[in-house]
Amino acid sequence: METFAALAHGMAVAVQPMNLLYALIGVFLGTAVGVLPGIGPALTVALLLPVTYKLDPGGSLIMFAGIYYGGMYGGSTTAILINTPGESASMATALEGNKMAKAGRGGPALATSAIGSFVAGTIATIGLAFLAPWLVDFAVRFGPEDYFALMCVAFVTVSATFGDSPIRGLTSLFIGLTLGLIGIDKLTGQARLAFGMPELLDGVEVTTLAVGLFAVGEALYVASRRHHAEEKIEPVRGSLWMTKQDWMRSWKPWLRGTMFGFPIGALPAGGAEIPTFLSYSTEKRLSKHPEEFGKGAIEGVAGPEAANNASAAGTLVPLLTLGLPTSATAAMMLAGFQQYGLNPGPLLFAERPDLVWGLIASLFIANVMLLILNLPLVGLWVRLLAIPQPWLYAGILVFATMGTIAAKPSVVELSMLAAFGVLGFLMRRFDFPIAPVVVGLILGPIAESQLRRALAISLGDPIVLLQSPMSATLLGIALIALVAPFVLKGLGRFRASED
Amino acid sequence: MTDGASSDLPQRPASRRIDPAGLVIAAALAVLAAVLVWDASRLSSTSMYGMGPEAMPVVVAVGLGILASANLIDALRGNLPPRESADPKPVLLILGGLALLIAIIGLGGGFILATSALFVTTSAAFGRRAILADLVIALVMTTLIYLAFDRLLTLSLPAGPLERLL
Numbered sequence: 013m014e015t016f017a018a019l020a021h022g023m024a025v026a027v028q029p030m031n032l033l034y035a036l037i038g039v040f041l042g043t044a045v046g047v048l049p050g051i052g053p054a055l056t057v058a059l060l061l062p063v064t065y066k067l068d069p070g071g072s073l074i075m076f077a078g079i080y081y082g083g084m085y086g087g088s089t090t091a092i093l094i095n096t097p098g099e100s101a102s103m104a105t106a107l108e109g110n111k112m113a114k115a116g117r118g119g120p121a122l123a124t125s126a127i128g129s130f131v132a133g134t135i136a137t138i139g140l141a142f143l144a145p146w147l148v149d150f151a152v153r154f155g156p157e158d159y160f161a162l163m164c165v166a167f168v169t170v171s172a173t174f175g176d177s178p179i180r181g182l183t184s185l186f187i188g189l190t191l192g193l194i195g196i197d198k199l200t201g202q203a204r205l206a207f208g209m210p211e212l213l214d215g216v217e218v219t220t221l222a223v224g225l226f227a228v229g230e231a232l233y234v235a236s237r238r239h240h241a242e243e244k245i246e247p248v249r250g251s252l253w254m255t256k257q258d259w260m261r262s263w264k265p266w267l268r269g270t271m272f273g274f275p276i277g278a279l280p281a282g283g284a285e286i287p288t289f290l291s292y293s294t295e296k297r298l299s300k301h302p303e304e305f306g307k308g309a310i311e312g313v314a315g316p317e318a319a320n321n322a323s324a325a326g327t328l329v330p331l332l333t334l335g336l337p338t339s340a341t342a343a344m345m346l347a348g349f350q351q352y353g354l355n356p357g358p359l360l361f362a363e364r365p366d367l368v369w370g371l372i373a374s375l376f377i378a379n380v381m382l383l384i385l386n387l388p389l390v391g392l393w394v395r396l397l398a399i400p401q402p403w404l405y406a407g408i409l410v411f412a413t414m415g416t417i418a419a420k421p422s423v424v425e426l427s428m429l430a431a432f433g434v435l436g437f438l439m440r441r442f443d444f445p446i447a448p449v450v451v452g453l454i455l456g457p458i459a460e461s462q463l464r465r466a467l468a469i470s471l472g473d474p475i476v477l478l479q480s481p482m483s484a485t486l487l488g489i490a491l492i493a494l495v496a497p498f499v500l501k502g503l504g505r506f507r508a509s510e511d
Numbered sequence: 512m513t514d515g516a517s518s519d520l521p522q523r524p525a526s527r528r529i530d531p532a533g534l535v536i537a538a539a540l541a542v543l544a545a546v547l548v549w550d551a552s553r554l555s556s557t558s559m560y561g562m563g564p565e566a567m568p569v570v571v572a573v574g575l576g577i578l579a580s581a582n583l584i585d586a587l588r589g590n591l592p593p594r595e596s597a598d599p600k601p602v603l604l605i606l607g608g609l610a611l612l613i614a615i616i617g618l619g620g621g622f623i624l625a626t627s628a629l630f631v632t633t634s635a636a637f638g639r640r641a642i643l644a645d646l647v648i649a650l651v652m653t654t655l656i657y658l659a660f661d662r663l664l665t666l667s668l669p670a671g672p673l674e675r676l677l
Contacts, residue, residue, distance in 0.1 A: 062666075063660070063664065063666060066665070176592070177592075179578065179581045179582065179585060180582075182574075182578055183536075183540065183578045183581075183582060186540075186571060186574045186575050186578055187543075189571045189574070190543060190547065190571055190575065193547070193567065193568050193571060197554075197564035199564065200554075200563070200564045202554050202555070202564050204550060204551075204554065204564060204568060205546075205547070205550050205568070228605075228609070231605060231633065232602050232605055232606075234637075235598075235601035235602060235604075235605055235633075235636045235637055236597040236598050236599070236601060236602050237595055237596075237597055237598070238598065238601060238637060238638065239598055400639075401637050401638075402633070402634040402635075402636075402637035402638060402639040402645075403634060403639075403648070405633055405634075405637055406629070406630040406631075406633040406634040406637070406645075406649070407630070407652070409605070409608075409629055409630070409633050410626045410629060410630050410649075410652070410653060410656070411656075413609075413612060413625075413626060413629060414622075414626065414656065414660070414668070417616065417622060417625075417626075417668060417669065418660065418666045418667065418668055421616055421668075421669045423613055423616065423617040426609075426612065426613045426616060427613060429609075430606065430609040430610070430613065433606075433609070434606070437602065441594060441597060442532065442536065442591065442592075442594065443591075443592040443594070460567045463562065463567075464562045467562055472562075
């Protein structure tokens with residue numbers, strides 16, 4: 013009942029005209045960047061951080077959440093129409109969706125992904141609203157050692173457990189942790205890794221890092237391999253509407269996709285790739301038309317798209333209740349909270365219920381807006397794909413540098429942006445994941461201060477980390493999650509050699 | 512040695528070769544770890560209980576050291592993921608554009624000229640040859656951006672000779 017009251021209060025905040033406008037701008041921008049290849053929701057939030065610095069925090073956060081949800085909707089359009097998924101979470105959608113578009117069934121593919129995203133987004137947001145207060149009750153009892161242990165879990169799962177290579181994922185994480193060390197140590201006031209440069213004393217700006225890695229790095233990478241492949245846009249032919257049979261074949265995958273997406277997103281496991289691929293393989297196994305898979309089966313679009321959106325909502329659970337980002341976009345949203353001096357977590361639910369519940373309620377509104385924006389207006393988004401690549405990337409870089417120029421128009425800051433761009437290019441070229449760097453930069457300093465607080469309370473005795481049952485359990489989980497991919501890889505090799 | 516490996520595994524001859532790029536990555540991580548330790552050694556530990564400011568850099572340095580050796584092993588085994596050929600020219604062109612942008616901002620040339628330079632070089636890097644047309648597009652677009660963000664949203668973007676005319 014408490015949740016209903018809180019949600020009703022939040023709805024009253026969310027329907028204020030200004031907040032509705034912010035939500036609309038957010039979903040609009042989010043869909044646009046989701047559709048455009050080369051920019052994802054994390055980059056968009058990063059670009060908007062300096063611009064929104066002076067705006068009202070509640071409205072900006074509603075806008076960021078709209079971008080997050082919108083990016084998920086828009087990404088599927090690109091995946092279906094040009095087989096180059098805007099983000100890895102849309103990879104499963106591209107498998108079947110692009111085949112459907114080639115077979116002239118692009119309309120129903122877009123429709124089932126938009127409606128599926130709506131269904132999943134709405135159910136998962138309800139899940140968020142009910143799970144969040146419960147988790148908050150739980151989290152108020154967390155001590156600093158428990159928070160530290162929780163962050164260790166997030167570090168490991170984001171970088172090692174679910175990537176292609178745990179070594180490369182952990183390398184990315186440690187690059188991020190190193191960048192997080194730069195600047196004045198808050199407890200003792202000593203400068204670390206500043207090399208006598210006053211610009212480095214405040215530390216590395218999250219936005220500079222994210223924009224460099226995502227925008228500049230991506231532009232360099234795409235430019236370097238422009239000679240490889242031409243992208244082909246499939247025109248949307250035939251009716252947009254789904255037939256009765258399409259509906260019959262879609263509704264169960266939507267619900268199953270939600271069931272995969274929300275819990276996996278809500279666990280500090282990060283990433284929407286796992287649930288989307290789980291959903292894809294499940295639908296393939298359960299389908300009455302398994303022969304259609306690989307040739308454009310609608311179940312293969314409906315399930316993964318629902319899983320994708322549900323996991324986006326799921327990611328907001330650890331972000332809002334624990335302050336724990338488990339995806340690059342969630343990390344940027346945390347940076348958005350921090351720019352207003354707000355720290356997501358149990359305290360924020362107690363101190364600023366209007367803000368938190370307004371944000372959650374606005375997600376329902378954003379979902380409705382996105383359904384309207386994506387179904388009848390899909391033709392508009394398709395036209396975005398027709399922007400010539402040179403102008404698209406040139407424009408992206410102009411906006412990317414504008415954010416930094418507006419925040420800190422210094423030669424040092426812009427050089428750092430360019431350097432992070434080169435880093436992002438090299439990481440893409442050598443297949444290192446990008447998100448762990450951003451998570452490491454944002455979460456590293458928080459983890460350090462929690463650990464130091466825990467050790468200060470225990471008078472320097474590290475056993476405090478194992479004395480709290482919560483922290484001991486979490487550290488155990490982190491250890492298992494760290495070791496598991498190596499052990500499983502060993503098993504896989506063993507099996508392969510047996511064959 | 513390489514002959515023997517390639518005749519054992521004729522289907523994957525490249526996977527056994529040492530990857531020089533991997534060696535560079537491993538060396539860079541090792542250098543980064545050394546820098547962290549060197550920097551941490553200059554810090555004075557002032558806290559009475561628990562960790563001082565030098566503890567965390569050392570922990571990160573140890574992690575980087577381990578990862579450097581893990582990356583080294585990967586490189587020696589040729590375990591790096593396969594990569595397609597890359598064209599260095601457009602990359603250098605975009606980086607040149609960024610250098611130009613930094614120089615123009617640093618010398619007080621203003622937002623419009625700086626971002627226009629970046630726009631034109633990036634567009635050329637992606638294969639456009641109509642540099643004059645792109646320059647006009649860039650100037651118009653960045654002027655509109657400047658007016659929208661500097662005047663309407665009161666964001667302070669650096670002004671140069673062109674901005675002062677507006």
